[in-house]
Amino acid sequence: MTTEGHIAALERRHQELDRQIEAELHNSKADSLTVTALKRKKLEIKDALNKFSMTG
Incomplete structure (x- = not known):
């Protein structure tokens, strides 16, 4: 799964x-x-979404 896909899945969840x-x-x-x-x-x-936004 791409990073974008993972972020989208987290947002949906x-x-x-x-x-x-x-x-x-x-x-x-x-x-x-x-x-x-x-x-x-x-x-x-x-928190996981915030980690992605800090690294991306």
């Missing part, structure tokens, strides 16, 4: 996690541990 977080927060039975895990994963992806 970041957006998907954002949608999952929003859906979980709007759920009347929202699980705070699930939301926290999703937010942590989203932050990891953001």
Whole structure:
């Protein structure tokens, strides 16, 4: 996978996690541990994207 392809995949995953977080927060039975895990994963992806922008 090219660097651009990898970045695009990370961006799509970041957006998907954002949608999952929003859906979980709007759920009347929202699980705070699930939301926290999703937010942590989203932050990891953001950090990876930032590393690519610093090296590119």
